[in-house]
Amino acid sequence: MRKLFSLTFLFLTISIYAQDPSWFYEMHDQYKETALYDRFFKYTEVEPLILDLQDHPDFEVSLEGQSVQGRNIYLLKWGHGPEVIYMWTQMHGDEPTATMAVADIWNFLSSEEQTGFKEELAEKVTLLFLPFLNPDGAEVFKRRNALDVDLNRDALRLQSPESRILKDIRDRYNPSFGFNLHDQSLYYGAGHTGVPVAIAFLAPAYNMEREVNEVRLNAMKLIAQLNEIVQEYVPGKVAKFNDAFEPRAFGDNMQRWGTSTVLIESGGLLDDPEKQYLRKLHFVMLMSAIVSIANGDYQHYSREAYEEIPANRISIFDLLIKNGVVSLPEGDFILDLGFRSTAVFSDGHQGQRQTGARLVDVGDLSTFGGYRVYDAEGYYIVHAAIWPEIFSTLESLLSSDWREKLKTGYGYFHLEEEIPSDVKAELPFLILQPGMERPSFPAIGYDAALFMQKDGEIRYVIANGAMHSIQQ
Ligand SMILES: [Zn+2]
Structure with missing residues (x-):
């Protein structure tokens, strides 16, 4: 009887080697965090979602510090595998799409379902979520923090407490992959097609020469895979951000510090002003990326496939x-x-x-x-x-x-x-x-x-x- 149960259980469980993006696409509605329903949520709506996970056996929640105006900033940790994956969201206060998507990921990871899949995944990866990094900016829906500093130009000088938290976690955990999650202007088009960009990617350069080492190459390969996935849902609406080196930016420096860094920008879609469909695509992309890192799947993709993604162009x-x-x-x-x-x-x-x-x-x-x-x-x-x-x-x-x-x-x-x-x-x-x-x-x-x-x-x-x- 015990054997029969195990067999049945196996059939019901999707292995991390067998899942495909449509599985995440289909499941998203079930895990969508209903407290976040438009782009204008604030700290008082996000913090309870984080504190709810404090008692969950699979999550570790730590208070990492405070924003300039004293709002708490937390790190959420899940899994115990060797591949450490670091995701930070909303360093720009008016760029909220990925925060909604990671809240949906927490709902999936903390649910009672798909335990076999999650146990397998937790053996392979350690997920670090640093969500809602600029709560003061989000409070008034602006890009910069309360000092009016662009956190993404503070990676070297580290004058803002939010920047120091972001850097300190990287130094403590030395993640193999980083996800730098933003929203971009609605007025980018894919190459010269005149088609508005829904999702843009970048494997940021780590030097002025824009060289490619293994760290950056891994980010490129993973993006090539994510491009293939997202093209299924928004064909032709995907682009690649300019890779000019910005010495003060976090993405560029994370790459330089040895973390393969993937920038994902949510763009625009007609009839999705609150970016709820783009949130769903983010859920699909991030979960697929986590699985790909866990099983090494991205290694089957090429730098050439990354280079072929059309340029993100204001058009x-x-x-x-x-x-x-x-x-x-x-x-x-x-x-x-x-x-x-x-x-x-x-x-x-x-x-x-x-x-x-x-x-x-x-x-x-x-x-x-x-x-x-x-x-x-x-x-x-x-x-x-x-x-x-x-x-x-x-x-x-x-x-x-x-x-x-x-x-x-x-x-x-x-x-x-x-x-x-x-x-x-x-x-x-x-x-x-x-x-x-x-x-x-x-x-x-x-x-x-x-x-x-x-x-x-x-x-x-x-x-x-x-x-x-x-x-x-
Ligand atoms: Zn941004």
Whole structure:
């Protein structure tokens, strides 16, 4: 009977040599930490998740010190194997995706399920999690710490307590692999494809010559494997960060100090503003990486496969209007128009609010792309006029026949009432204060109300970074 039980148990247990990324992908929902549900969580939401693990037999939780403003910073340790893997998250306070993913990993590791897999893994690896490294920055959703120091430029001088903790743990454990986990600008594209980057990687250089030793090569090989995995879920949306050596950065120095370091940057995905899908991909990548290090799988990948990952290149707009004929007093010109949204951040979970858009580039943008791209070939693009009367309230404007006014070429309205910028940003036209002139167009840094016209008829209006049909 005992033998039968063991056999059954074997069949139910997935060996670290037999798992594949889809297994982690499928399981993620089950372990997703529900206390973290958007990008704006704070220390008071993260610390309880860490303290919950204090009594768990498989975790060691140690208080490593405090941030500048006195918030606790903890190290979580799991496993007892020879491969020491160090993961630090959110050294930039407004880059939270990986913190959510490691909380999900803790839920998986602390659960009662898949004990065979976990026991096998714990024999091979020791995991060190240093999560939420910049809690003071996260409190106000900013990159830098409370001294306004960029922790990722403090690896040598070590003036911030957060930086000293990060370095001290490395020196104490001498990890074989390190994961430097960030979020990057939403405006990186993959090479010259114009496709927004969802995930970017880097095996940072350890010297100005960007040489490759075994430490860096191992990071490259592991990234080649992670690229293959993540391409399954976000094909074409993966890139490689510039490897120029930054003497003050942690990733570069970790590599120099002998820890094979993998930088992972969460980018952007349309319809995933809170990065919950990217969080899931992070869970899949990090768990797959841990297993790969445990069983040596990454050694089957090549530096060449790493080098082939396209370059991460700032080349993305929120809205790109291509190939239209822009009709100006000076004449007609084929000009692509690239707009980016503007936003403000509020305290707490109110998060980010759109406040409009601005034109950031004009001309031949054929090597660029966007989250929303429209081909305006065959259309004239015309700067809208100002409606001659002043409206006292937004309500009176909205109850007027504004749609008819748009159809006859008016896209700016003077309004006496002051309304919040995020309310303005939702409108299919632009609001001006009484006495304000229409902004010039094209003008970098400014938004414009524009019409797309075909056969003498206005079909669309472009305002606040969005394109609206006005035919209904
Ligand atoms: Zn960062």
